[in-house]
Amino acid sequence: MSQILDIVPLTKSAFAPFGDIIEADPVTMRYINNGTTERFHALAAAEAAGEGARVVINLFRGQPRHFPYEVDMMERHPFGSQSFSPISGRPYLVVVSEDEGGRPGRPRVFLARGDQGVNYRRNTWHHPLMSLGAVSDFLVVDREGPGNNLEEYFFERPFIISEPSL
Numbered sequence: 359m360s361q362i363l364d365i366v367p368l369t370k371s372a373f374a375p376f377g378d379i380i381e382a383d384p385v386t387m388r389y390i391n392n393g394t395t396e397r398f399h400a401l402a403a404a405e406a407a408g409e410g411a412r413v414v415i416n417l418f419r420g421q422p423r424h425f426p427y428e429v430d431m432m433e434r435h436p437f438g439s440q441s442f443s444p445i446s447g448r449p450y451l452v453v454v455s456e457d458e459g460g461r462p463g464r465p466r467v468f469l470a471r472g473d474q475g476v477n478y479r480r481n482t483w484h485h486p487l488m489s490l491g492a493v494s495d496f497l498v499v500d501r502e503g504p505g506n507n508l509e510e511y512f513f514e515r516p517f518i519i520s521e522p523s524l
């Protein structure tokens with residue numbers, strides 16, 4: 359099988375094994391504030407495990423990735439979830455893997471729209487942030503606390519992502 363990875367659109371069903379999509383899904387919408395605001399309710403849940411852990415809200419300013427791109431590693435956060443919500447309105451790549459006996463399997467690459475966020479469930483293999491085209495800001499909600507919340511795995515042979523067509 360080729361090391362070149364296909365890129366597919368990010369959808370709720372395809373991403374379900376890895377976490378949730380943070381987008382204005384009409385099914386989740388309820389009016390609040392006397393009808394002046396639409397609340398898209400409980401799109402995802404932040405997880406922060408362990409004594410003394412807390413959920414934190416961050417800004418990530420990502421440099422655009424260049425292509426062809428070598429995916430030589432994946433990471434996961436054993437004690438908490440991690441969400442990325444684009445603030446700059448630009449598309450970006452989401453790269454995730456199923457767990458195969460404690461190692462990431464073949465990565466899956468999703469092209470996320472600039473109005474779609476993702477929440478990686480706790481312990482989900484993913485590649486670090488992959489901004490596209492220009493420096494992009496993201497609101498990131500994840501876990502801070504004691505213990506090592508970062509596990510990395512390096513592939514023997516890197517996978518390749520070709521330039522996405524936007």
Ligand SMILES: NC(=O)N[C@@H](O)C(=O)O
Pocket residue numbers: 440484485486487
């Ligand atoms: N290191 C860090 O906070 N960021 C990564 O976890 C990432 O997924 O981008």
Ligand code: NI
Pocket residue numbers: 433435440484485486
């Ligand atoms: Ni991460």
